[in-house]
Amino acid sequence: MHLVPLPALLDNYIWLLHDDDGNAIVVDPGDAGVVEHALAARQLRLRAILLTHHHHDHIGGAAELHGQHAAPVYAPDDERIEAATVRVHDGDTIELASPRVRFDVIAIPGHTLSHLAYVGAGLLLCGDTLFSLGCGRLFEGSPAQMLASLDRLSSLPGEILVCGGHEYTETNGRFAHTIEPENPELHQRLQEVSALRAQLRPTLPIALARELATNPFLRVDTDAVAAWCRQHGIDSDRVARFAAVRAAKDEFC
Ligand SMILES: [Zn+2]
Numbered sequence: 273m274h275l276v277p278l279p280a281l282l283d284n285y286i287w288l289l290h291d292d293d294g295n296a297i298v299v300d301p302g303d304a305g306v307v308e309h310a311l312a313a314r315q316l317r318l319r320a321i322l323l324t325h326h327h328h329d330h331i332g333g334a335a336e337l338h339g340q341h342a343a344p345v346y347a348p349d350d351e352r353i354e355a356a357t358v359r360v361h362d363g364d365t366i367e368l369a370s371p372r373v374r375f376d377v378i379a380i381p382g383h384t385l386s387h388l389a390y391v392g393a394g395l396l397l398c399g400d401t402l403f404s405l406g407c408g409r410l411f412e413g414s415p416a417q418m419l420a421s422l423d424r425l426s427s428l429p430g431e432i433l434v435c436g437g438h439e440y441t442e443t444n445g446r447f448a449h450t451i452e453p454e455n456p457e458l459h460q461r462l463q464e465v466s467a468l469r470a471q472l473r474p475t476l477p478i479a480l481a482r483e484l485a486t487n488p489f490l491r492v493d494t495d496a497v498a499a500w501c502r503q504h505g506i507d508s509d510r511v512a513r514f515a516a517v518r519a520a521k522d523e524f525c
Contacts, residue, residue, distance in 0.1 A: 273371060273393045275435070277474045280306040283439045284329050285476060287397055288316075291371035295319045299390065299397045300437055304333030308340070320368055321345045322375070324399025325387040326352040330437060350386035360388065380425065382418025383408030389425065396432050396480065398425060403436040404478050405461070406444030407489040409522065415515035419492070422514075426490050430481030441465050441475035444487075447524045451488040451517060452496045458486045488517050 278286040280303040288310055290296040296316035300323060301307045311318055318341040323331050325348065334355035338345050346366055347356035360366065362379035375392035383400045390397040400408035401418075402425055410418055445462045452458055461482065465475050484490050491497045492513040501507065506516040 273373065275393075275395065275433070275477065276310065277435070277476060278306050278310050279439070279474070281329050284437060285435070285439065285474065286333075287395075287435050289371065289373070289393065289395070290314065290316050293370065295370040297322060297368070297371065297373070298337070299435070300324055300330035300399060301333040301337055302329040302331065304336040304340075307333060307337055317341070318343045319370055320366075322366075322390050322397065323347040323353060323356070324389065324397065324401075324437065325384045326350050327384070327400065330399060331355060346390075348386035348388045350384075352386075362388075366390070366392075378424060380421035382410055382413035382421045385412045387421075391428065391432070394432060395435050395477070396425065396428060397435045399437045401425070401436075402434055402483070402487075402489075403438060403444055404434065404441040404465075404475050404483065405448045405458075405487050406440055406521065407487075407518070410518060415518060416511045418518070419511055419514040422490060425480070426484060428480055430479060430484065432480045433477035434480055434483055435477045439474060439476070442469055443525055447521050448486065448488050450524070451500050451520075452486075452491070455486065455496060457482070461486050489514065492517065 276288040280286045284302050286301050287299040294316050297320045345355050345357045347353045349359040360377045364377040366375040373393045375390040378389045380387050380389050380401045468475050492510045501513045
């Protein structure tokens with residue numbers, strides 16, 4: 273299976289997966305034109321559309337693509353996603369014949385309440401819940417919900433590739449450095465990220481294991497993040513630590 277991040281809109285990635293026989297899936301097609309161009313350039317047939325959450329920059333092209341290609345649209349059970357043709361829920365699996373791939377559906381509320389992740393083909397397609405060096409804003413869920421969702425994602429195999437929905441890594445990295453200025457793996461990642469972005473190349477996908485070592489939102493149980501929280505007057509449970517780091521990020525940008 274081939275994986276291609278398609279830059280779209282301001283800083284979104286639409287994830288394109290395809291096999292060697294020209295069968296393709298797209299995840300979170302915010303812009304139908306970007307997908308049509310990529311399909312035509314690679315001579316691919318669109319077989320399925322997966323949506324992680326209802327925000328327009330993730331679903332804006334889904335209805336048009338469904339109309340053009342008659343590909344099923346898998347989506348959360350949320351009436352705000354009118355383009356859905358197959359509603360999926362936590363614990364479901366999606367079995368596709370072409371390309372031959374199977375995705376497990378995981379509910380990850382926090383950024384929005386009906387947000388889903390799709391796990392399959394060695395990939396974690398996680399929309400706006402987990403980014404490289406960051407996590408999504410809490411538009412609908414509570415810090416406890418988002419932390420529980422990130423805990424579920426953290427328990428996946430370390431080699432799985434995180435495919436988040438935005439190229440936010442440079443800004444996230446500047447913030448992560450304020451939380452853990454002494455983390456050598458973060459320093460290494462920041463150098464890599466700035467080299468990639470200098471060439472306008474994507475910083476995603478990234479192995480989950482590297483995020484566990486560098487992303488402050490996955491590291492609320494570490495001594496380093498606990499120390500930062502103590503310096504900021506938070507000396508209680510892990511949900512409070514997560515909430516404090518998330519609030520600091522909201523202030524940061
Ligand atoms: Zn969103």
